[in-house]
Amino acid sequence: MTLDDDRISRVTWSLLAEPSDAAAHATCTEYGAGAGLEILAAEDVGPIARAIEKHRLADPSDPTTRRQDPQVSGRAALRRWSERRRRIDVDAVLDQAREQGMRVIVPGDQEWPxxxxxxxxxxxxxxxxxxxxxxxxxxxxxxxxxxxxxxxxxxxxxxxxxxxxxxxxxxxxxxxxxxxxxxxxxxxxxxxxxxxxxxxxxxxxxxxxxxxxxxxxxxxxxxxxxxxxxxxxxxxxxxxxxxxxxxxxxxxxxxxxxxxxxxxxxxxxxxxxxxxxxxxxxxxxxxxxxxxxxxxxxxxxxxxxxxxxxxxxxxxxxxxxxxxESSHAVQDELDILSPVEHRVLDAVPPRSATSPRRVGEEIGWEEREVRAVLGRLDLLGIVRVEGERVRRR
Amino acid sequence: MTLDDDRISRVTWSLLAEPSDAAAHATCTEYGAGAGLEILAAEDVGPIARAIEKHRLADPSDPTTRRQDPQVSGRAALRRWSERRRRIDVDAVLDQAREQGMRVIVPGDQEWPxxxxxxxxxxxxxxxxxxxxxxxxxxxxxxxxxxxxxxxxxxxxxxxxxxxxxxxxxxxxxxxxxxxxxxxxxxxxxxxxxxxxxxxxxxxxxxxxxxxxxxxxxxxxxxxxxxxxxxxxxxxxxxxxxxxxxxxxxxxxxxxxxxxxxxxxxxxxxxxxxxxxxxxxxxxxxxxxxxxxxxxxxxxxxxxxxxxxxxxxxxxxxxxxxxxESSHAVQDELDILSPVEHRVLDAVPPRSATSPRRVGEEIGWEEREVRAVLGRLDLLGIVRVEGERVRRR
The missing domain is CATH 3.40.50.450 (Rossmann fold)
Structure with a gap:
């Protein structure tokens, strides 16, 4: 079977069966689109019933596969497809589509996703x-x-x-x-x-x-x-x-x-x-x-x-x-401070100067620890430390 | 030690140490609040250093525990607590709190969460x-x-x-x-x-x-x-x-x-x-x-x-x-339909009557299947089925 034969068979199935027709998908998956059409032409319910049984799909609400007896489902499917088969004209649909600028893509085509x-x-x-x-x-x-x-x-x-x-x-x-x-x-x-x-x-x-x-x-x-x-x-x-x-x-x-x-x-x-x-x-x-x-x-x-x-x-x-990078990354400068840095910064008065020693007394830390944190805050441009003098910028 | 002794010791610690003082929490966890105060009074850095080492906390940014040498951390903690100890008056704080109507709760109290x-x-x-x-x-x-x-x-x-x-x-x-x-x-x-x-x-x-x-x-x-x-x-x-x-x-x-x-x-x-x-x-x-x-x-x-x-x-x-139950539970009636029910309903014209047979032909199903779904739609009050006549309500 050539790709073109397969294309015609698949287009035929897209005209015969709805996207939700699980029996049609099962039949084509099991035998291929071309052989599926031959089974339909021969009105041979056996292979269809076997495909339905094998591929019984997950969705139990679908009336085409939910029956217990795949023979019954298969006969219903045959009737459904045969009825449509009598009415469709595949060549006419393809001609019309081509005239309008459409194309058909099937598995095996480079364009098939x-x-x-x-x-x-x-x-x-x-x-x-x-x-x-x-x-x-x-x-x-x-x-x-x-x-x-x-x-x-x-x-x-x-x-x-x-x-x-x-x-x-x-x-x-x-x-x-x-x-x-x-x-x-x-x-x-x-x-x-x-x-x-x-x-x-x-x-x-x-x-x-x-x-x-x-x-x-x-x-x-x-x-x-x-x-x-x-x-x-x-x-x-x-x-x-x-x-x-x-x-x-x-x-x-x-x-x-x-x-x-x-x-x-x-x-x-x-x-x-x-x-x-x-x-x-x-x-x-x-x-x-x-x-x-x-x-x-x-x-x-x-x-x-x-x-x-x-x-x-x-x-x-x-x-x-x-x-x-996330647009949220750029934020308020205070947000980049650690709890330790917040703690030291809070001990620096908003509008007057203080000293590292006084900051240490205020928060109960040693002056050396305070100076290390103040150094980072200075680098960040949040305070200015000049010798014994600290103030906010 | 009585509960009241423990209460006083714990209140004392709440005045000596900040909530974030990991060395103080380590010392009290290891020895109890009362014994911790005795260690502080004796200016005995050894037990404090051991407690710090044992309870070294997760937060490496905390300057009270991040040092490598727990002896150094312990000495800093002793200086910090001793400095505050000289300034606080536990009885005065408790008296003032009581006058204002506050109470203190400690572990062991019924009210302790x-x-x-x-x-x-x-x-x-x-x-x-x-x-x-x-x-x-x-x-x-x-x-x-x-x-x-x-x-x-x-x-x-x-x-x-x-x-x-x-x-x-x-x-x-x-x-x-x-x-x-x-x-x-x-x-x-x-x-x-x-x-x-x-x-x-x-x-x-x-x-x-x-x-x-x-x-x-x-x-x-x-x-x-x-x-x-x-x-x-x-x-x-x-x-x-x-x-x-x-x-x-x-x-x-x-x-x-x-x-x-x-x-x-x-x-x-x-x-x-x-x-x-x-x-x-x-x-x-x-x-x-x-x-x-x-x-x-x-x-x-x-x-x-x-x-x-x-x-x-x-x-x-x-x-x-x-x-x-969630307030979202009550919704548009159409939302309660299954895909199968939607499919049948869509084949019933909005303003004219049809028959189960015609609905079946339209969607490619057998009449019996269509009738079953129409029965459910009738029960839901969405269509009315009377013999061979179906219409939307």
């Missing part, structure tokens, strides 16, 4: 891509996903925009889902500094959704990259968003949740990221802000790393440039 | 107490310390006040340091609901500091309790605040830092609490707020538990009443 391998049998059949950016180059160990509520606050959008701009400005691709709110702010932050950003959509790439973000998504498409596992023509329904989230999680090394309500879709992205060993970070906010409740929950209950600035996000990526 | 034993050789020589509250009853496993910046924001004060009121209203004593800002808000929150609060001061209890909190501290004294390890007449200097912080940390089971700058004294309380196995919690805030930077740091770097409401603080105490 190796990060998707961590999804194992939940990896997509193929990826639809649109834009000049390369999917392999803009994803993986140096990419950051920034996600969050559509019902965001100005605070959350400011955070997403400024963190995204700072990271993208240093060459870190920003991945998000193209939604209103935090997603849009993350994409805009990157575009604003001419940095790379990838929108991973739940529906087909011919449907820029939500409509209010159409111009934003067009800009991402013209300058960088749109990705989806859904073929053109697919509507972005709520359950496709949940499946899409696993792609965002897998394609980035770190997923940052900027704002999320107590039970937000962004939390599902974070949980999926955690499942495959990705790093989760969350941005805190005011405790009374419902838009931050999910972030606080991730930090409290899921071990997400609290992040407050772009530098703290960058530190979560491998091979971080050690030159960068 | 057993929690202080965790400070080991850093335990105070004695405690000065003022107020009707009992030090043993208002501290320990059910007490919460709430501390933070003097340079607090309205946000931080709101958090401190409301958390304190909620906890104190349920009988949890709130411990704090009597300072401006977060400390004052914590005390006020408890007083406002007639709950118990203890102010642990850095200076003598005859000096209600800061002056702007004098009326607040008077209220705490009249209704509950003031505590200090410093004898009356002691000025509250900066290094005494740092030492005082170890008492706050030890006397409560949980220390909550509500707001703190990047290098705040509240962080020293938290670190001391951590050193002796207490639980540290911190309240998050806006990432750009300097007043929250220390809290975020504690959560990021020190493993402090992020808390957003009183209930989350209460959960950190032993024997928490399990009846309370």
């Amino acid at each position: 190796s990060a998707l391998e961590d999804l194992d049998k939940r990896a997509p059949f193929c990826l639809w891509a649109h834009g000049p950016g390369r999917a392999d180059a803009l994803t993986g160990a140096h990419a950051v996903a920034m996600v969050g509520s559509r019902a965001s606050t100005a605070y959350g959008e400011d955070c997403a925009g400024s963190f995204s701009a700072a990271l993208a400005g240093e060459g870190i691709p920003i991945l998000s889902g193209g939604a209103y709110g935090i997603d849009a702010a993350a994409h805009r932050g990157a575009l604003g500094v001419d940095g790379a950003t990838v929108a991973i959509l739940a529906g087909g790439l011919d449907r820029l959704y939500p409509r209010g973000n159409e111009r934003l998504l067009q800009a991402v498409r013209e300058r960088h990259l749109l990705l989806s596992e859904a073929p053109p023509g697919t509507a972005p329904t709520r359950w496709r968003f949940l499946e899409r989230n696993r792609l965002i999680a897998a394609l980035a090394r770190v997923t940052v949740v900027v704002e999320a309500s107590w039970r937000s879709g962004a939390l599902s992205t974070a949980r999926r990221a955690e499942d495959i060993g990705r790093t989760i970070a969350a941005v805190p906010g005011p405790v009374a802000s419902a838009a931050s409740a999910g972030c606080h929950r991730l930090i409290r209950e899921n071990g997400a790393t609290l992040v407050t600035e772009a530098q703290e996000i960058r530190e979560l990526l491998p091979h971080t440039d050690p030159a960068g | 057993s929690a202080l034993e965790d400070l080991d050789k850093r335990a105070p020589f004695c405690l000065w107490a003022h107020g009707p509250g009992r030090a043993d009853a208002l501290t320990g496993a059910h007490a919460v310390a709430m501390v933070g910046s003097r340079a607090s924001t309205a946000y931080g004060e709101d958090c401190a006040g409301s958390f304190s009121a909620a906890l104190a209203g349920e009988g949890i004593p709130i411990l704090s340091g009597g300072a401006y800002g977060i400390d004052a808000a914590a005390h006020r929150g408890a007083l406002g609901v007639d709950g118990a609060t203890v102010a642990i001061l850095a200076g003598g209890l005859d000096r209600l500091y800061p002056r702007g909190n004098e009326r607040l501290l008077q209220a705490v004294r009249e209704r509950h309790l003031l505590l200090s390890e410093a004898p009356p007449g002691t000025a509250p200097t900066r290094w005494r605040f740092l030492e005082r912080n170890r008492l706050i940390a030890a006397l409560a089971r949980v220390t909550v830092v509500v707001e703190a700058s990047w290098r705040s004294g509240a962080l020293s309380t938290a670190r001391r609490a951590e050193d002796i196995g207490r639980t540290i919690a911190a309240v998050p805030g806006p990432v750009a707020s300097a007043a929250s930077a220390g809290c975020h740091r504690l959560i990021r770097e020190n493993g402090a538990t992020l808390v957003t409401e009183a209930q989350e603080i209460r959960e950190l105490l032993p024997h928490t009443d399990p009846a309370g």
Whole structure:
């Protein structure tokens, strides 16, 4: 079988089966996409049932695998796929996609993001891509996903925009889902500094959704990259968003949740990221802000790393440039003093001079000890010591 | 030696030595307070040097123990204590304290807080107490310390006040340091609901500091309790605040830092609490707020538990009443749906009716599976199923 045969088979499966169709993923994982289609054409339930049994997936709520009897699941799957098979026209979909400038990426292609391998049998059949950016180059160990509520606050959008701009400005691709709110702010932050950003959509790439973000998504498409596992023509329904989230999680090394309500879709992205060993970070906010409740929950209950600035996000990526330093490092001079130095400094009156001896009497130390500490405070420019005379500067 | 002898000896040491005087604590730990005074009277450096060597403390920045030669440290300590010994009048201090209504608490007294034993050789020589509250009853496993910046924001004060009121209203004593800002808000929150609060001061209890909190501290004294390890007449200097912080940390089971700058004294309380196995919690805030930077740091770097409401603080105490539940539990009905339920619901048009069969065709499931999910959605009051007719409510 050639790569092109495999490409056609995988595109066919992306038209036959939903991203959440565990039986389809099990069949293709076990036999390959091409052989899977032959099994479907022969209406041979045995191999499908064996694949389901072998690959019975973790999610017990998925109706395609939760049955006890894999024969029954297999027959249901055959019916489901056969029904769709009669209606689809693979060549027409591919022609239409090509005309619009889209391309299909499958495993084995140079552009196939190796990060998707961590999804194992939940990896997509193929990826639809649109834009000049390369999917392999803009994803993986140096990419950051920034996600969050559509019902965001100005605070959350400011955070997403400024963190995204700072990271993208240093060459870190920003991945998000193209939604209103935090997603849009993350994409805009990157575009604003001419940095790379990838929108991973739940529906087909011919449907820029939500409509209010159409111009934003067009800009991402013209300058960088749109990705989806859904073929053109697919509507972005709520359950496709949940499946899409696993792609965002897998394609980035770190997923940052900027704002999320107590039970937000962004939390599902974070949980999926955690499942495959990705790093989760969350941005805190005011405790009374419902838009931050999910972030606080991730930090409290899921071990997400609290992040407050772009530098703290960058530190979560491998091979971080050690030159960068937290903006918190520069502080009030008094903060750099040790307790011992504070103690000596407190014994120097604010507006009059004293002597090392009197300081020693005041705090119960020997003069020699006091002089050593005063010497350090002098070096720091906090006091001036001249012979027996000490005063604050 | 009677308890009263020990009491006098300990009061004497509290007048001779600063809380941070590691040599004095080592000597009293090794020989007892009374024998320590006899060694001092005999000017016998040998036992002091041996105690210093044996109890050489963790903090290498403390000039009283950091020397290599314990003989030299011992001689310096003897000179320091002898100098003060000549100036102090223990009886006069005790008489004055008694006249003002204060009492002294020492180990062995029923009122001595057993929690202080965790400070080991850093335990105070004695405690000065003022107020009707009992030090043993208002501290320990059910007490919460709430501390933070003097340079607090309205946000931080709101958090401190409301958390304190909620906890104190349920009988949890709130411990704090009597300072401006977060400390004052914590005390006020408890007083406002007639709950118990203890102010642990850095200076003598005859000096209600800061002056702007004098009326607040008077209220705490009249209704509950003031505590200090410093004898009356002691000025509250900066290094005494740092030492005082170890008492706050030890006397409560949980220390909550509500707001703190990047290098705040509240962080020293938290670190001391951590050193002796207490639980540290911190309240998050806006990432750009300097007043929250220390809290975020504690959560990021020190493993402090992020808390957003009183209930989350209460959960950190032993024997928490399990009846309370997070206020976040009540949410939007759609949030309670599983991905499978969302998927079915999405296939039901918003304003027109459909059938279970059509829903199944739309999402590629068998009708029987769809009916099971629709039944649950009906029970939840989200759709109405009548025979072959399904519509949203």
